[in-house]
Amino acid sequence: MPYLPHTDADRAEMLREIGVSSFEDLLESIPTDLRMTGELDIPGPFSEEEIGRHLGKLAAGNRGANCLLSFAGGGIYDHHVPAVVRTITSMPQFYTAYTPYQAEVSQGTLQSIYEFQTMIARLTGLDVANASLYDGASATAEAALMGLDVTRGARVLVPATVSPHVKRVLRTYLASSAADLREVPTRDGRIDVAALSGEISENDVVIVQHPNALGLLESVNDVGELAERAGALLVASVDPLSLAVLRPPADYGAAIAVGEGQCLGSAPSYGGPLLGFLAAERRHIRRMPGRIIGATVDHDGRRGYVMTLQTREQHIRRARATSNICTNQGLVALAAAVYMSLLGRNGFRETAVHVMSKAHYAADAITQHTGLSLAFPGPFFREFVVEMPRPASVIRSELSRDGICPGVDCGTYDPALERCLLVSVTERHTREDVDTLASALGAAAAEGGSA
Amino acid sequence: MSEERKRQATSVVEPTIFELGVPGHPGHALPALDVPRLEPEDVLPDGFVRPAPPALPEVSEPEVVRHFTRLAELNHHVDRAIYPLGSCTMKYNPKINEEMASLPGFTGLHPGFDDADCQGAIALMVELARHLSEISGLAAVSLQPPAGASGELAGMLMAKAWHTDQGNPRSKVVVPDSAHGTNPASLTLAGYEAVETSSGDDGRIDVDAFRKVVDDETAAVMITNPSTLGIFETRIADIIEIAHERGALVYLDGANLNACMGLVRPGDVGFDIMHFNLHKTFSAPHGGGGPGSGPVGVRSGLEPYLPSPLPSYDPGRPEGRRYFMDRDRPRSIGAVHGYHGNFLVMVKAYAYILANGGVGLRKVSEDAVLNANYLKAKLEGLYDASHEGHCQHEFVLSAERQKEQGARALDIAKRLLDHGIHAPTVYFPLIVPEALMIEPTESESRRSLDAFVEAMISIAGEIEEDPEALAGAPERTPVGRLDESRAARELDVVWEDE
Numbered sequence: 001m002p003y004l005p006h007t008d009a010d011r012a013e014m015l016r017e018i019g020v021s022s023f024e025d026l027l028e029s030i031p032t033d034l035r036m037t038g039e040l041d042i043p044g045p046f047s048e049e050e051i052g053r054h055l056g057k058l059a060a061g062n063r064g065a066n067c068l069l070s071f072a073g074g075g076i077y078d079h080h081v082p083a084v085v086r087t088i089t090s091m092p093q094f095y096t097a098y099t100p101y102q103a104e105v106s107q108g109t110l111q112s113i114y115e116f117q118t119m120i121a122r123l124t125g126l127d128v129a130n131a132s133l134y135d136g137a138s139a140t141a142e143a144a145l146m147g148l149d150v151t152r153g154a155r156v157l158v159p160a161t162v163s164p165h166v167k168r169v170l171r172t173y174l175a176s177s178a179a180d181l182r183e184v185p186t187r188d189g190r191i192d193v194a195a196l197s198g199e200i201s202e203n204d205v206v207i208v209q210h211p212n213a214l215g216l217l218e219s220v221n222d223v224g225e226l227a228e229r230a231g232a233l234l235v236a237s238v239d240p241l242s243l244a245v246l247r248p249p250a251d252y253g254a255a256i257a258v259g260e261g262q263c264l265g266s267a268p269s270y271g272g273p274l275l276g277f278l279a280a281e282r283r284h285i286r287r288m289p290g291r292i293i294g295a296t297v298d299h300d301g302r303r304g305y306v307m308t309l310q311t312r313e314q315h316i317r318r319a320r321a322t323s324n325i326c327t328n329q330g331l332v333a334l335a336a337a338v339y340m341s342l343l344g345r346n347g348f349r350e351t352a353v354h355v356m357s358k359a360h361y362a363a364d365a366i367t368q369h370t371g372l373s374l375a376f377p378g379p380f381f382r383e384f385v386v387e388m389p390r391p392a393s394v395i396r397s398e399l400s401r402d403g404i405c406p407g408v409d410c411g412t413y414d415p416a417l418e419r420c421l422l423v424s425v426t427e428r429h430t431r432e433d434v435d436t437l438a439s440a441l442g443a444a445a446a447e448g449g450s451a
Numbered sequence: 452m453s454e455e456r457k458r459q460a461t462s463v464v465e466p467t468i469f470e471l472g473v474p475g476h477p478g479h480a481l482p483a484l485d486v487p488r489l490e491p492e493d494v495l496p497d498g499f500v501r502p503a504p505p506a507l508p509e510v511s512e513p514e515v516v517r518h519f520t521r522l523a524e525l526n527h528h529v530d531r532a533i534y535p536l537g538s539c540t541m542k543y544n545p546k547i548n549e550e551m552a553s554l555p556g557f558t559g560l561h562p563g564f565d566d567a568d569c570q571g572a573i574a575l576m577v578e579l580a581r582h583l584s585e586i587s588g589l590a591a592v593s594l595q596p597p598a599g600a601s602g603e604l605a606g607m608l609m610a611k612a613w614h615t616d617q618g619n620p621r622s623k624v625v626v627p628d629s630a631h632g633t634n635p636a637s638l639t640l641a642g643y644e645a646v647e648t649s650s651g652d653d654g655r656i657d658v659d660a661f662r663k664v665v666d667d668e669t670a671a672v673m674i675t676n677p678s679t680l681g682i683f684e685t686r687i688a689d690i691i692e693i694a695h696e697r698g699a700l701v702y703l704d705g706a707n708l709n710a711c712m713g714l715v716r717p718g719d720v721g722f723d724i725m726h727f728n729l730h731k732t733f734s735a736p737h738g739g740g741g742p743g744s745g746p747v748g749v750r751s752g753l754e755p756y757l758p759s760p761l762p763s764y765d766p767g768r769p770e771g772r773r774y775f776m777d778r779d780r781p782r783s784i785g786a787v788h789g790y791h792g793n794f795l796v797m798v799k800a801y802a803y804i805l806a807n808g809g810v811g812l813r814k815v816s817e818d819a820v821l822n823a824n825y826l827k828a829k830l831e832g833l834y835d836a837s838h839e840g841h842c843q844h845e846f847v848l849s850a851e852r853q854k855e856q857g858a859r860a861l862d863i864a865k866r867l868l869d870h871g872i873h874a875p876t877v878y879f880p881l882i883v884p885e886a887l888m889i890e891p892t893e894s895e896s897r898r899s900l901d902a903f904v905e906a907m908i909s910i911a912g913e914i915e916e917d918p919e920a921l922a923g924a925p926e927r928t929p930v931g932r933l934d935e936s937r938a939a940r941e942l943d944v945v946w947e948d949e
Contacts, residue, residue, distance in 0.1 A: 001811050003545055003734075004818050005896035014821055014897065018828045018841075023817055026824050026841045027714065029683040034720050040713050042582050044808020048547045051802050059556025061571025064564035072561040075789065082479055084516055089738075090549070092530035093523035097739040098541050102864065102874050103935075104928040105527035107464060109739035112522050115468050118945040122505045128944050131740065134597040137789030145640075165789040172758075172785035173604075176611065176642030221498050245491040247501050260789070270572050271562030271790025272597060273742035285942065291740065296938035298931035299923075303463045308938040314600070314636035315879070319645040324636035327598040327730065330740025334519075340507050341468050341515050342478040349504040353490065354481055360494055361486035379496055396565060408563045431485040 001045065069433055070405040071362075073383045073424020074213070075136065075163055076271055077241075077263040079351075080428055081339075085265040088338045095331055103306040104298075109330060110305035114293045116337040120277045123240055124257040125248030127282035131291040131307075132275055132333040133325060136260025137166040139276030140237050141173035142289040142323055143258045144205055146280075147233045148179055149287050149322070150255070153203030157232075159184040159191045161212035164413045166237065170207075189214045189376035189385070193222045202231035208254075209237040210246070213413060215383035215422060216376055217246070224253030240264055240277070242381045244352035249279075256280045265339030266332055275332040286312060289323030351427060355382050359425045362434045366423070370442030375420050383424035385410060385417075388445060392421045395444050404440050464929050465521050469946050472509040479512070506948070525929045526739070527873045533899050535826075537845040537876040537888025538631065538679055540709050540731035545806060548734065548799035557798055562790040566775045572794065573774035576762035579801045580746070583727055586708070586812065588718025589748035592727075593757040595792040599706060600633040602726025602745030603673070607641035608784040609724060609749065609756040610671040610700045616782070617698075621670035625699075627656050629680060629880040634673045634704060643670060650882055654680040654838040658689055665697050671724075675704040677711075679880040679888070680837050681823065681845035691721040700724060708732045709892065710820055710844035713813025717748075724749050729793075733800035744796035759783035760791070818893035819844040822900060826891055829904045833911040837883045845890035847883050848875075853911065857918030860885040863910055865924040865932055870906035 006014075011023070020026060027035070046054070060066065070078065089095060093108060100106030113131045120129035133139040144156045156179055158167060174181050184206075185195040191208065200206060206227050210218045220236070227234040236249035238259045249257035261275035262268070280288055286309065294308030314321040343351060359382045366386055367373055375387040388395050392409040399406050411418030421441075425434065491500045510518070527534070534541035552558075560572055580592040596602035607624065614620045624638040625646045635645040648664050651657035655678065665672065672694045676684045684690065694701045703717045703725035709732045711717070717725050729735050730743035737743070749757060760776035761783075768775065776791070807815060820843055827836060827846045837847035850860040864874030864887070876888040891900055913920060925932065 001807065001814055003543055003806070003894055004811075004814060005894065005899075006818060006821075010897050011818075011821060014825045018821075018824050020824075020841075023821065026820050027683075028841060029685045029843075030715055031685060031688065034688065034715055036714055036716050036719065040809030040812060041585050042804060042809035042812065044805045045811045046805045046808065048806075051547055051551065051805050054805065055551045055575070055798070055802060056554065056556075058571035058575050059554040061574065062556045062560050062569050064561060064568030065556045065559035068564070068568065070561055070564070072563040074563055076562055078559070078561065084512060086553075087516065088519045088523070091520070091523045092544075093526045093528050095528075095549075095736045095738050096530045096544050097526045097528040098534060098536060098539060098737045098873075099740045101536065101876070102527070102868060103933045104865065104925050104930055105525075105868050105873065106739070107525035107929055108522035109526055111465065111467070111525075112519065113740070114944070115946070118467075118469065119505075119507060121945045122507065134601065134742075135789045138597070138601070138787070163789075165786075168786040169789060172608065172787055173640070175785070176608065176640065217495065217499060243501070244504050245495065245501055246499055248505070267558035268561045269558050270560040270569065270794040272788065272793040273795055274597075274789065274793075285944070292944055294938040295943040296934045296941075298933050300931050302930055304930040304933045306933050306935050306938045308935070308942070308944070311939075313632075315632040317636075318632045319635035319639045321632070321636040321639075324600045324604060324633050324640050325598070326600045326633050327728075327737075327741045327743035327745075329738075329742050331736075331738025332742060334739065337468075338515065338519055341510055341518070342512060343507065344472065344476065344478050344509040345504050345507045346475075346509065347477065347479045347481070348507055350481055353488065354484055356491070356494060357484060357489040358486050360489055379494060379499070381495075400565065400568065405561070405564060405568070412563075427481055430482075434486070 067403050068405040069403055071407045071423045071437055072405050074408040074422050075165060075260055076268045077426055078268050078428060079263055079426045081265055081267055082342050084342055085335050085338045089331055089335050094334060100307060107304060110293050112334050112337050114295060114305050116333045117293060119337060119340045120279050123243045124279040125250030126257055126279040128285050129277060129279040130288050131293050132329040133278055133290055134329060135274035135276045137169035139258040139278050140166045141170045143235045143256045143278055144170060146287050146289060147205035147235055147256060150284055151203040151205060151233050153205060154178055155180045155182055155204045157182050157184050157204050157206045160186045161190060161214060162207055162209045163213040189216050190378050191218050191223060193219050197226055200226055200230040200232050204232040205235060206232050207235045207237060211239055211242060211381045214376060214385050215380040216378040220252040228253050241352050244349045255284060261336050264336035266335055273329060273332050275329050275336055287322055290325045290328055354427045355425060358429060359383060362423060362425050365434055365438040366441055369438055370445055372441060372445050383422055386421045386423055388419045388421055391418045398444055399440050402440060404437060406437060406441060467946050468508045468510060468518055469948060471514055471518055474509050476509040476511045478510050478515055532871055533895050533903055534873040535875050535889045535891050537890040538706060539876060540890060540892060542734055542892035543894035544734050544736040545803060548802045551802045552795040552798040567772050570771060570774050573762050573776060575801055576797060577764045577774060579797050580762060582804050583746055583748060586712055587725060587748045588716030590751035591754040591757060592746050592748040593761055594746045594797055595758040595788050596745040596747055597788050597793045598743040599726055599728045599745040600637055601787050602747045603633055603637035604640055605747045605758050605784060605787050606702050606724045606726055607638050607643060609753060611641055612756045612784050613753060614670050622668045624670055625664055625672045629678055629882050630673060630675055631704060631706060654682055655684050656690055658686050661690060662693050665694055665699060667697060669697055669699040671700045671702050673702045673704060675707060677707045677843035680847050681842040682838060683843055687720055706731060707844060710816055712816040714816050718750055723753060729796050729800040734803045735796045735799040742793045742796055744793040755782035756784055758787050815893050822891040822893060822895055826889060826900055830907055833908060845888060848887045849883050850885035850887055853914045854885050856914050858914040858921045860887050862921035862924060866910050866921050867906055868925040869927045872903055872906055
């Protein structure tokens, strides 16, 4: 058992020093009839070699990761992760550290998360950010609860264009609250602003996802204005990369911004670990969920960092805490901080421009050479929906044989969209990759036409 | 203040990344753009374009590496020395786990792929869930909750869904006064009212008091066993029976499972629902705050309520599609995570379970119990133990004696840092005054345990001689004692450029 340092002689001597004759004596408080008889039916112990072989086989059993030319996005994106990100997050000083309960020996974690908070605040244009939440979906749910706490309202308005992954979690979190989760109608894949105008009222929490689940830009300026006029609180769920080129949520009146930070230096990893972020106006900081890192000084006046405003948190406030979140995504937040530091102001914008240019090239290549068209007319940033003549699930199965995953099947979002494919591009795709996709979709469409 | 300290005052150990850069510094290169370049104004409508990109730092790659490496050097971490945080279980993190979790076959997998293309990943999840079932004695496990507190929320929502199906959702959940703060926070989030039940003189739940607070409105009871005092609830069978008689479900906060593997199974004892902390019990590293993973297990009858989708296996399906994510679960509480939870953390836990096997996991728990009792035996002459008798994997000391001499638990914690040792958890559980909660874990050698004992003896001696000296602790750490109240009073949570 290589992870256990004791020899049997050590154990015997330790028992002697404790003053018992056998290990069983230490279990005296466990009634004997409750103790397990027999052994756990779990194979092993296995050596590293054997574990490597077994898990290697399981990893290789994932055709998706190894063989597919993939255009799947919809919230999780396969961007290049610079080697430096892995170098830093693989340092045991970071990954084998615990939550920074003793600040004096945790300055590395604390300062890097303070820097992460600053970068998220700068991206969103808001004043303050927390030290991460589990993922974009639970961050949105936490933001809805926080918004209700701020407004003392009882309604959350959610457009149908918010990602279904997010909505599922939102529904779970709100199921037990008194709040009413109300769907906002959409038109052509975007919020129907006129309908929202009729629906919105004072103290509502309004959620807008921008770009939305179908890749389209929402009319955020109009939505923000409506919210302000009505006295509602706006929560914006945003793609952080898009904030390199899109106006930040603070500009259109969002009091809270949330999102999924996986695209900032993490691999898709079958959807986890992810990185939820949450930023807000300063006046709402005491209602924010989760950990916040703050700067202070030590007793010699030197700058240092601590977890702050802990009186909001569950370990002190218990039943009256702002949220139950405790363990968060510290290491993934570190990855995001390293990623954003490396790319920097210009590299971040260039990446966004690169991705946007390729996405638009892809949309053109697909529509101009195949007879296919985009399902919705609105402007988009990095992904778009192609309408196929047959169900997207069928197209996906067919293209999978040729080693292509053409995108996310929107039928899993909404049965009415079963012929829609959400195609997403990153800087890892070459022009040739995109052309390959375009001709594969074209062929699939033609086949459908003749069938 | 030492002379050296005075010289350094108002200085910084490491500047922020925002102070290091120079405009124009490249830190990263993109592939050449092989399609026509479009500017935001070309494709985005007026009123949508950001006038200037966000003010991220501009730092070259070597400078980024040095900055974060210097920050890394300021951290205590378990690869360096003992991290005896009670209730937090900070054990050694085997390196093979990291290697397994970085296999491209796992990291490259998109959650939107067809199940047919993810057979290996789903198979791993099915097997991990099966092992957790075996360890817990519970019928079924969902791996979706991304952290322990998320598992607690899922557990409470399942209790609510079950009671609702019985015709009465009920309104209250009972928690002992020694419980983790997440318990009352989670049950509140699930829409329940928290009812506290007190501990008796022996540190265990007072069964008579408990009997009085459980009633027909009690939906569930949340119990940590072994408790946060590190002791087994000897009368757990009675407690569960009382709860069940009133129709309440019994939830186990599985944070302390490290003490139980192969020794006692929650399902056998009668628990209905529990969560696991993969980052505690199964050695996935904590990453300075996470990611964790908090699967939930349930006894039979409660499986329909588990978070959805659920990794599943059906041999009746065609080859290459036998493992699937079961999304057709109408009675599920829904999703608590956007996708399948923290998959890479599951990979680490799975590798750890296989490395130990059933036999080894029992040994893990035995050594965890042995190490805690060894430390307790060595220290209880100098500090007051919270209760008599043997402990399980952790124990609580009280520094009341030292407080009378002029030094608090916090001072002791800070002085330990000067010994190169991480401090135990302090001031928790709340029911022990001046609490020092110690969990060495099974991965500490005798030598490391003895070093901890030596430090604690030395500190007790120092307090007897000059308790004032501890007010200056820590003195040998990168920064001195930090002013937490100032941090809360003068909020500085984002860097402002000059």
